[in-house]
Amino acid sequence: MTLRVGVIGTGTIGRDHIRRLTTVLSGAAVVAVADIDRDGAAAAAPPGAETFDTAEALIRSDKVDAAVICSWGPAHEEQLLAAIAAGKPVFCEKPLTTSEAAALKVMEAETAFGRRLVQVGFMRRFDADYRRLKAVIDAGELGAPLMFHSVHRNASVPAGLYTSDMPLNDTLVHDADVSRWLLTDEIAGVEVRLPRRSRQGGELRDPHLVLLHMRSGAIVDVEISVNIAYGYDIRGEVSCERGVAALPNRPATVVSDLRGIRQAIPEDWRQRFVEAYDQEFREWIAAASAGTATGPSTWDGYAATLVADAALRAVSSGNLEPVAMIRKPELYDVPAAKAA
Numbered sequence: 595m596t597l598r599v600g601v602i603g604t605g606t607i608g609r610d611h612i613r614r615l616t617t618v619l620s621g622a623a624v625v626a627v628a629d630i631d632r633d634g635a636a637a638a639a640p641p642g643a644e645t646f647d648t649a650e651a652l653i654r655s656d657k658v659d660a661a662v663i664c665s666w667g668p669a670h671e672e673q674l675l676a677a678i679a680a681g682k683p684v685f686c687e688k689p690l691t692t693s694e695a696a697a698l699k700v701m702e703a704e705t706a707f708g709r710r711l712v713q714v715g716f717m718r719r720f721d722a723d724y725r726r727l728k729a730v731i732d733a734g735e736l737g738a739p740l741m742f743h744s745v746h747r748n749a750s751v752p753a754g755l756y757t758s759d760m761p762l763n764d765t766l767v768h769d770a771d772v773s774r775w776l777l778t779d780e781i782a783g784v785e786v787r788l789p790r791r792s793r794q795g796g797e798l799r800d801p802h803l804v805l806l807h808m809r810s811g812a813i814v815d816v817e818i819s820v821n822i823a824y825g826y827d828i829r830g831e832v833s834c835e836r837g838v839a840a841l842p843n844r845p846a847t848v849v850s851d852l853r854g855i856r857q858a859i860p861e862d863w864r865q866r867f868v869e870a871y872d873q874e875f876r877e878w879i880a881a882a883s884a885g886t887a888t889g890p891s892t893w894d895g896y897a898a899t900l901v902a903d904a905a906l907r908a909v910s911s912g913n914l915e916p917v918a919m920i921r922k923p924e925l926y927d928v929p930a931a932k933a934a
């Protein structure tokens with residue numbers, strides 16, 4: 595059976611996911627697209643796919659079995675609620691929502707429906723290097739994890755479109771999610787320190803040093819630099835009681851010439867995480883074809899939203915800001931080892 599997918603939001607990542615669902619992976623076909631910019635949607639539609647005027651009409655259509663949401667964050671809540679109301683599996687790019695209240699509404703709707711339908715786009719959980727790192731920590735030979743050093747560097751971000759809050763409400767969600775998942779822990783509080791500002795980004799507040807205080811007492815430090823010029827560089831190292839486990843430097847061809855010996859660095863997230871996105875969708879297609887969702891859940895999206903909110907509060911207050919989560923609904927109580 596081929597899963598008939600409708601893609602909402604045909605911007606940068608929407609088009610990349612259409613390409614992957616259409617030309618890379620099997621088991622799914624993009625049969626519908628929608629975007630506020632109807633012409634943009636029509637241009638991104640693969641041959642034979644229908645262009646809808648609204649996300650809601652696409653979700654309701656009998657031709658669509660499952661939806662992929664790639665619109666901007668503030669639109670996610672309504673689109674997720676529409677997918678849950680229609681009982682259709684839905685992949686939603688991060689962030690799940692842009693407020694705690696919205697995340698709770700989505701969670702209430704999904705728990706009332708009684709089956710998981712939502713997978714959130716935290717693709718690092720599907721990256722082979724991160725999965726191997728998690729396997730080492732879970733095996734326990736190194737003892738309990740004490741610290742996780744997480745580094746997120748972008749070569750540059752679009753001037754004007756990118757605001758000073760975005761490293762915390764758009765980027766930190768990835769490091770927050772991967773910290774919870776890698777350490778099998780929850781985040782209890784967030785501190786933010788602002789180093790000397792980089793002149794690369796003009797007036798932009800950049801870089802950020804974020805401290806995530808985990809419930810176990812472990813601490814995660816996150817460097818977010820979004821204008822570091824040299825490339826897209828993601829690093830991670832976990833210090834445990836009896837050893838250290840780190841993500842490897844990505845293998846790349848070693849070039850030797852007059853300028854020396856060097857390896858290329860990915861330009862952006864599409865290059866660095868291409869295999870992770872493919873795997874994320876492979877697993878999504880399998881679950882959605884069975885009418886459900888696995889992988890990062892609404893609960894995980896809610897947790898990341900709370901951390902982003904706390905980080906923004908921490909910038910203003912200069913204090914350690916608490917993260918207060920509701921009791922986890924049973925629907926999301928998957929044994930840690932099984933959760934992707």
Ligand code: NAP
Pocket residue numbers: 602603604605606607608628629630631634649664665666667669687688689715716717764863
């Ligand atoms: P983008 O290039 O701006 O694309 C978003 C598209 O959605 C635009 O075409 C936009 O139209 C459209 N849109 C906005 N509101 C809509 C609505 N209510 N209904 C239908 N379409 C709507 O942004 P992007 O970089 O693709 O990012 C999209 C989402 O993916 C964001 O949530 C972002 O955080 C996430 N993302 C995730 C990753 C990852 O690593 N997992 C990487 C990049 C992005 P207009 O331009 O006309 O507003």
